[in-house]
Amino acid sequence: MKQVFLICGARPNFMKVAPIIQQLKVRNKITPILVHTGQHYDHAMSDRFFEELGIPTPDYHLGVGSGTHSVQTAKIMTSFEEICIKNRPDLVLVVGDVNSTLAATLVAKKMGISCAHVEAGLRSNDWNMPEEINRRVTDSITDLFFVTEAEGEANLLREGVDPSHICFAGNVMIDTLVNQIEKAKSVSAYKSYGLKENSFALLTLHRPSNVDDPMVLKGLLGALTNISKKIPILFPIHPRTKQKIAELDEKFQFIEAVENNQTNLTSGIITTPPLSYIDMLSCQCTAAMILTDSGGIQEESTFLGKPCITLRHNTERPITVTEGTNVVVGTDPVKIQEMANLVLSGKWKKGQRPRGWDGHAALRIAERLESFLQIA
Numbered sequence: 001m002k003q004v005f006l007i008c009g010a011r012p013n014f015m016k017v018a019p020i021i022q023q024l025k026v027r028n029k030i031t032p033i034l035v036h037t038g039q040h041y042d043h044a045m046s047d048r049f050f051e052e053l054g055i056p057t058p059d060y061h062l063g064v065g066s067g068t069h070s071v072q073t074a075k076i077m078t079s080f081e082e083i084c085i086k087n088r089p090d091l092v093l094v095v096g097d098v099n100s101t102l103a104a105t106l107v108a109k110k111m112g113i114s115c116a117h118v119e120a121g122l123r124s125n126d127w128n129m130p131e132e133i134n135r136r137v138t139d140s141i142t143d144l145f146f147v148t149e150a151e152g153e154a155n156l157l158r159e160g161v162d163p164s165h166i167c168f169a170g171n172v173m174i175d176t177l178v179n180q181i182e183k184a185k186s187v188s189a190y191k192s193y194g195l196k197e198n199s200f201a202l203l204t205l206h207r208p209s210n211v212d213d214p215m216v217l218k219g220l221l222g223a224l225t226n227i228s229k230k231i232p233i234l235f236p237i238h239p240r241t242k243q244k245i246a247e248l249d250e251k252f253q254f255i256e257a258v259e260n261n262q263t264n265l266t267s268g269i270i271t272t273p274p275l276s277y278i279d280m281l282s283c284q285c286t287a288a289m290i291l292t293d294s295g296g297i298q299e300e301s302t303f304l305g306k307p308c309i310t311l312r313h314n315t316e317r318p319i320t321v322t323e324g325t326n327v328v329v330g331t332d333p334v335k336i337q338e339m340a341n342l343v344l345s346g347k348w349k350k351g352q353r354p355r356g357w358d359g360h361a362a363l364r365i366a367e368r369l370e371s372f373l374q375i376a
């Protein structure tokens with residue numbers, strides 16, 4: 001049977017590989033081999049997602065850990081090449097836009113192994129984002145492109161990709177959401193933080209452009225502190241954000257809890273360590289609004305019809321704005337507060353679910369992989 005290596009490494013990858021590996025196993029025409037690069041390694045950022053989403057134990061774990069972009073990318077390449085030499089696959093499938101995505105594609109392509117990219121064609125056109133570099137380089141050498149929205153296809157065609165190599169798969173991350181939503185609705189995670197349904201805001205923040213620059217980070221936290229006087233904010237903190245907040249010269253009320261990796265219930269901003277997939281989805285379902293700089297959460301909030309204030313200057317997922325509930329607001333503290341007030345006044349747009357965000361993207365991916373690999 002033909003073998004496909006599925007690559008995952010960082011938190012947002014896990015919910016994308018879960019339905020694909022499940023679909024390949026059910027169809028039993030391709031052997032999926034799961035490779036975890038180890039880019040994310042904390043239990044809360046990695047293993048917990050495997051347990052919750054029923055992802056099998058990886059066949060290979062590269063254990064690369066953190067480092068500068070070059071060190072991390074190089075370590076993944078060196079280890080992944082060794083595996084490809086020992087057990088050459090028929091195709092390498094990567095998802096998303098993280099360093100693991102780029103590193104694995106480079107290795108495969110240099111070895112003459114076909115590559116498929118799930119979530120291809122997304123463009124922020126912001127070269128300061130490490131993810132934009134990863135997307136562009138990955139797509140410049142990929143053989144088979146699975147796109148989530150029409151703009152992704154248009155971008156690839158503009159860049160000269162052969163249309164017959166593009167497959168409109170829809171959004172595979174939404175497959176996982178659809179599979180898990182009933183479970184998420186049953187847990188009411190907000191209750192453990194003393195919150196009430198539809199009466200809190202959910203916040204995530206981890207983009208280097210937001211957290212690495214102290215002025216930007218202080219501006220954001222100031223705006224959020226003001227918003228939290230009107231509506232409590234639940235803030236699960238990413239490890240890099242935790243580090244950056246701890247380094248600030250200005251101390252925010254919740255800082256001690258952040259440093260001790262504890263839940264803080266004493267100020268308007270309730271901080272917690274990173275949430276599990278189910279708890280995060282539960283909180284997205286029950287929040288009154290979402291404030292985020294994540295790509296995936298912009299998409300999940302659009303699917304759920306929740307108001308989403310994106311704390312960035314651009315998005316590579318424009319359908320969440322044109323059809324969904326997302327507004328790209330930037331990092332101006334005044335503007336952010338205005339937008340939160342708009343949600344609180346009940347005047348936010350409604351939005352609709354984009355085409356192909358229907359829980360069947362993994363099936364379309366599996367079928368196209370079979371035809372690409374000429375499996376009858």
Ligand code: UD1
Nearest residue numbers: 010011012039040041042045066067098099130131239240
């Ligand atoms: C990575 C992705 C980003 C994605 C994000 C989701 C790239 C370029 N970036 O960013 O696109 O949105 O994952 O989380 O690939 N750390 C831990 N434990 C972990 C992982 C990280 O403590 O399990 C800390 C380390 O100090 C590390 C820092 O977080 O240096 C950043 O981790 P890294 O994987 O380099 O990038 P992310 O910011 O997580």
